[in-house]
Amino acid sequence: MSANPAITRSQIEKLVRESVYSQLGLAAPKAGPNPLVVNVSARHCHLTPQAVEQLFGPGHELTPMKWLYQDGQYAAEESVTMVGPRSRVISNLRILGPCRELNQVELAYTDSIALGYKIPVRQSGNIKGTPGCMLMGPAGFLELDEGVIRAAPHVHMNPDDAKFYGVKQGDYMKLRVGGELGVTFDRIFVRVSDSFKLEVHIDTDEGNACGLTPDSLVELVKT
Template sequence: MDETQLRDLIHRIIQEEMDPNRIPIGVSNHHIHLTEEDYHILFPHQEMEIFKPLKQPKEFASKQVADIVGPNGRIEHVRILGPCRKHSQVEIARSEAIQIGVDAPIRLSGHLDGAPSVKLVTPDGEVTVQGVIIAKRHIHMSNDDAKRFGVKLGDTVSVEIDSENRKTIYNDVICRPREDFILEMHIDTDEANAANVGRNTVGHLIKPQH
C-alpha cells in the first residue's frame, strides 16, 4: 500500500466513524463479462491485460474492448471486465438498450433467464451472448458493514444521494454482503446522471424495506 492509498484509507475510516450510514457511490458504465471460450473467440491468442483495477477484490477493467450489436444499432468499444466468468453477460443502461433495440430486463448480475441476446464483435471474431441486462442497483459491503447496517444478503434498502443541487432517494437497493467486499453502491450511468452524481458523491442508507 503506497502513501496515497494509506491516506485514502485513513480518510475513509474517519468518515465512516463520523457518519456510519455513509456509502460511497460507484457509477457502473456499460461493460461485458465473458467466459473463457467466448473470450478466446473474440481475442484469439491474446491474454487479457489489465487496464485498471476495480474497487472489488480481484476484479479489473481490461484493455480489451468489443462492440455490442443489437437489432437497431451498436455500442462501440465496450470494455471487457476480468477475470472470466462461467456465463457471458452484457450490462448496459436503459437508454442504451433503447438505442440498440433490445428489451433488457433489470436484474442482479448472473440472473439471466429470459434475457435477450446480442452479438459481440471484434476485428478477430464474433459471438452471440444470451444475457443482456440492466444492472439492478445494489450495495457491495463486507460482512462487518452488513452487521453495522443491520442487513443481510438480499435485503432491500433505500439510499439517499445528496448531490449538488439535486437530492435523490433510490429505493429497491439490494444488499450484497461478502467477507472480502469493499463498501460501494453501484448505479448505472442513467441513474447517476439523473441524480447529478459526481466523483466524490456519497449516499446514506435510510432504512431496510419490509
Template structure:
C-alpha cells in the same frame, strides 16, 4: 411553540445528527458503472483468438476485479455500440450490462437484473478482432446494489438480499429506492449505480449515500 418553530427545531436536530461524530461511518461510497461486458473463456477465445488472456488496464474497487484494455462491439437488431469495455476476470457465462438508453439504440428489451441472473434475458452479437459471438442470453440493465463485507452488513444492520432505500444529498439529490444488498467475504463497501442514475442525481466517484 408554533408549528413552524417545531418544524424548524426538528430540521436543526436532523442536521446536527448528520454532522455528529460517527456520522461519516454511515456513509457508503459510490461507484459509477458504464456499459460493459463480462466474457466466458470460450467466448473470449472466439473474439480474440484461442488462449487469449485479458490485459489489465486498471484495478476496480472490488477486490480482484479490473477493467481490461480489450473492447468489443455490441450489435443488436437496430444498431451497434462500439468500444464497449471488457471487465475481468473471465466468468462462467458471458454477460452484457447496458444502459436503459442503449436498449433503444440496439433494439433489445433488457430487463433490470442482478449480476448473474441471466434466465429470460435477451442475447446480442459481440464482435472482436478475431471473430464474433451470438449470445443466447445475458443482456441486462444492472439492478443498483451495495457490495458489503459481512462486517459491513453487521455494522449497517442489513443482510444479503435485503432491499433498502438510499438518501442522496445535493442539489439533484433524492431517494434511491429498491437497492439490493450483496454480501460476500470478498466484497468492499460500495454502492453501484450506472451512469444514467448517477447523472440524474448528480453522483460521481467521490460521492457517498446513506441507507434510510
C-alpha cells in the same frame, strides 16, 4: 520531538462529511466500520474464457488496464463491438475481468433505447429469458442467445458492514444522495461477502439522474 502521525483519507472524509452536515444544520449519520463509496458503472460485458478466445484468438487472456474498487476486479484493455436489433451497434464495449462462468452484457436504459432493445432489470447472473446480441472481436464473433440486462442497483459489503446496517444477503436498502437533486433510490440490493468492500453500484443513467459527484453526500438506510 516525534512527528505527528499522518492523517488517513478516511479520517479526512469523516471530517469533511461532518463539516458539510454541520453547515446544513443536519446531524451526520453514524459512521460505520468502513467508508461508503458510490460508483457509477458504465456499460460493459463479462465473458467466459472460451468467449475471450473465440473473440480474440486461441490462448488469449484478458489484460488488466485499470483496477477497480473491488479487489481483483479490473477493466481490461480489450473491448468488443456489440450488434443489437436492426444492426444497431455499440463499439468499444469494455470487458471487465477476471473471466466469469457466463457471458453477460450490462447496459443503461438509454443504451437499450439506442440499440432498439427492451431489456429487463436483473441481478447479475440472472440472465434466463433475457435478450441476446452479437459480439464482435478482432478474431471472430460470438452470438449470445441471452445475457443482455440492465443491472439492478446494488451494494457490496462485508459481514462487518452487514452487521452495522442490520441487513443480510438478498435484503434491500435505500440510498440517499444529497445535492441539488436530492434523489433516494429505494431498492438497493444487498450482496455480502468476506471479500467485498463497501460500495454501491448504479448505472450511468442513475448517476446522471441524481447528479452524483465525488463530493455528493451519500447515505445507506435500512428499509
